């Protein structure tokens with residue numbers, strides 16, 4: 339929390355509080371100008387990291403449509419069932435290899451923090467991404 343008491347904020351700000359919510363990917367930016375544009379498919383992710391962040395946000399928001407759409411066709415599951423008890427709380431991107439608009443492949447190493455009734459946990463994963471026809475796809479990942 340940032341320490342701001344919601345009750346001390348002007349009414350105008352409180353009313354738009356939902357629209358101005360921080361993006362779940364922990365970028366610090368509003369959802370609308372961060373992963374929200376990618377999830378809504380208004381803009382394709384330009385880097386592997388951006389796609390990775392948008393997929394974390396999709397996990398956090400339960401957006402299986404975005405997860406399946408951005409999964410490479412060769413590794414994509416037929417269906418996807420998310421654990422409703424698991425909340426994704428924080429993302430730390432630790433390492434990025436290639437994955438820029440000038441590359442066709444990229445690697446993103448990250449730690450995704452989650453919380454469930456059983457307690458808090460973290461998933462450390464190195465994911466591979468591939469860009470085809472100008473769009474980044476998640477290929478696969480190795481948990482460690």
Ligand SMILES: [Zn+2]
Nearest residue numbers: 361363372373
């Ligand atoms: Zn984001």
